[in-house]
Amino acid sequence: SIGFINGQFIEINQAVIPIEERGHQFGDGVYEFVKVYNSVPFLLEEHINRLEKSAAGIDIKLPYSLGEIKAIVIESIKKSGLKDAEVYFQATRGIAPRNHAFPDVSSSFTLTVKPSRKVPKQSYEEGIDTILLEDERWGRCHIKSLNLLPNILAKHQAAKGGNFEAILVKDGYVTEGTSSNVFVVKNGVLYTTPLTSNILAGITREAILKLAESANVVSIEKKFTPEFLSEADEAFISSTSVEILPIRAVNQQLIGNGKPGETTKTLHNLLCKLRDGSFAS
Ligand code: PMP
Numbered sequence: 643s644i645g646f647i648n649g650q651f652i653e654i655n656q657a658v659i660p661i662e663e664r665g666h667q668f669g670d671g672v673y674e675f676v677k678v679y680n681s682v683p684f685l686l687e688e689h690i691n692r693l694e695k696s697a698a699g700i701d702i703k704l705p706y707s708l709g710e711i712k713a714i715v716i717e718s719i720k721k722s723g724l725k726d727a728e729v730y731f732q733a734t735r736g737i738a739p740r741n742h743a744f745p746d747v748s749s750s751f752t753l754t755v756k757p758s759r760k761v762p763k764q765s766y767e768e769g770i771d772t773i774l775l776e777d778e779r780w781g782r783c784h785i786k787s788l789n790l791l792p793n794i795l796a797k798h799q800a801a802k803g804g805n806f807e808a809i810l811v812k813d814g815y816v817t818e819g820t821s822s823n824v825f826v827v828k829n830g831v832l833y834t835t836p837l838t839s840n841i842l843a844g845i846t847r848e849a850i851l852k853l854a855e856s857a858n859v860v861s862i863e864k865k866f867t868p869e870f871l872s873e874a875d876e877a878f879i880s881s882t883s884v885e886i887l888p889i890r891a892v893n894q895q896l897i898g899n900g901k902p903g904e905t906t907k908t909l910h911n912l913l914c915k916l917r918d919g920s921f922a923s
Pocket of ligand 1: 843
């Protein structure tokens with residue numbers, strides 16, 4: 643594992659953040675999470691572009707150009723010596739005497755590279771259990787902000803009951819998971835929540851929609867209710883860290899026959915091919 647802060651590589655647990663750092667005190671910042679397969683960061687440019695959008699969304703000017711960030715990520719992976727890794731990076735508004743109103747200070751950029759955590763194989767083979775919870779988040783969920791209290795509390799509640807993910811519901815419609823997007827398959831058609839400020843534009847979500855098109859799976863971006871999800875033939879969550887994980891049950895009610903569905907498996911195979919193709923040759 644390795645850390646990086648504002649131009650310097652450090653040991654991951656080295657103390658480097660002053661108390662009056664706004665990411666630390668206010669969660670005043672944005673982040674990204676990228677998976678590295680066989681030394682190659684998957685869909686890196688997409689993630690860096692999203693970081694820029696998130697930063698612009700809260701008026702933070704990144705301390706590096708997108709090209710510089712790309713170079714830092716690649717150098718960090720090299721330095722870590724890891725082949726299968728996860729890269730976390732964040733930009734915060736920087737350091738200033740604590741005050742809600744913010745001065746024009748220079749932003750801060752930190753990054754870690756760590757060995758990839760693995761989702762148990764069994765979760766892919768059998769699917770995961772989920773619960774439905776009220777979406778208590780703010781109105782700008784398209785920004786990948788450091789403020790994750792509602793997400794972590796919902797995830798914790800799910801985990802306490804032995805569930806892998808909490809699926810969030812706002813005004814009667816499914817938005818997304820606490821750290822994933824949600825897809826449903828019904829009568830061979832793929833459904834997912836449309837991009838609004840209520841959800842994060844998942845990089846994996848986007849890749850899946852393109853792969854679906856290439857496989858002639860019709861996809862519709864449309865709001866759907868928890869009932870529609872529960873009555874689906876198949877359902878799955880998507881994210882950088884889990885790729886595609888079949889949903890076995892929602893609130894203990896099985897989806898379809900409770901086994902990962904064919905469309906889900908097809909899309910996951912295609913995603914794996916896309917990923918493996920990114921470092922082949
Ligand atoms: N929604 C939320 C709230 C998330 O935290 C994540 C994980 N980053 C996702 C969706 C999935 O996004 P991605 O595919 O880019 O990892």
